[in-house]
Structure formats: C-alpha cells, structure tokens
Amino acid sequence: MERGMGTLAERMGIEFTEFTIERSVATMPVEGNTQPVGLLHGGAYVVLGESLGSMAANLHAGPGRLAVGVDINATHTRSARSGVVTGVCMPIHLGRSMTVHEIVVTDEQGRRCSTIRITNMIKEMPER
Numbered sequence: 500m501e502r503g504m505g506t507l508a509e510r511m512g513i514e515f516t517e518f519t520i521e522r523s524v525a526t527m528p529v530e531g532n533t534q535p536v537g538l539l540h541g542g543a544y545v546v547l548g549e550s551l552g553s554m555a556a557n558l559h560a561g562p563g564r565l566a567v568g569v570d571i572n573a574t575h576t577r578s579a580r581s582g583v584v585t586g587v588c589m590p591i592h593l594g595r596s597m598t599v600h601e602i603v604v605t606d607e608q609g610r611r612c613s614t615i616r617i618t619n620m621i622k623e624m625p626e627r
Contacts, residue, residue, distance in 0.1 A: 508550040511543060515554075523555045525587040529579045533619035538578040539612070545573050548615030556598040556619035559590070566598060566619040575614040584612060594611035596621050 504513065509528055511532055517524040525547060532543040556566035584604050592599040602615040 518522045520559050523551050525581045526585050529581050533582050539614050541575050544604050544613035547586045551586050551602050552600035552617035555588050559593050560621045563624050565624045566621050570618040575613045577610055579606045582607040596605040
C-alpha cells in the first residue's frame with residue numbers, strides 16, 4: 500500500500516485488513532456513508548470496491564507501473580443499515596496490461612450486499 504488508499508477512502512473509514520495480489524480485504528462503517536433513508540449509499544459500495552480493486556491492481560503492476568480504472572460496475576442485492584460491511588477482492592484476470600477484479604461486499608451477518616467488478620489498465624508510470 501505504498502501509494503496509500505487516498506483521501507476519499509480514508510474519509511469514508513475504509514480499513515484494510517488483508518492485502519495481497521491474490522486476496523484483499525477491507526471494512527467500511529455504514530454510519531456516515533448512508534443515503535437519506537439510512538441505507539448504505541450505493542456509491543459507498545462502489546468506493547469500497549474501487550479502492551480494493553485499484554490497489555490490488557497496482558500491487559500486481561509493480562514498481563514503475565500504474566494501474567488506472569477503465570470500467571466498473573456494481574449490482575446491489577441487499578442494503579446494510581448499521582455496523583460495518585466487508586469487501587473481499589479477488590482477481591479474475593491478472594495480465595501484463597490489464598487486470599479484472601471481483602469484489603464481494605457482505606454485511607456483518609455474512610449476507611452479500613453488493614458485487615462489484617473493476618477493470619484496470621496497466622501502463623508505465625508517467626514522469627513527474
């Protein structure tokens with residue numbers, strides 16, 4: 500996590516508990532990330548998924564290379580109202596120029612709330 504997770508993820512309370520190329524896990528509180536009716540905001544699921552998937556892709560990319568998101572989609576199947584949700588990120592494809600990850604987000608009872616898929620393009624790190 501040498502590049503950090505970014506201020507948005509930090510602001511949302513995302514905490515990484517496991518971080519490898521094969522599997523990354525993070526939690527996020529529901530409180531503070533809800534829509535007006537008290538459900539976890541759909542965009543919050545996507546922020547959790549993109550944070551996990553992009554960071555895992557950058558770990559795979561290695562030094563001197565950068566993974567950037569080019570596609571993301573999410574299907575929300577349940578709504579969390581309290582506690583924390585947990586995202587588990589697993590690679591579907593780890594290529595030289597592209598990665599695809601699936602992130603499954605569950606509530607504290609282990610029920611799937613959202614499934615996110617992200618595709619990242621890997622390129623050389625731009626010069627500063």
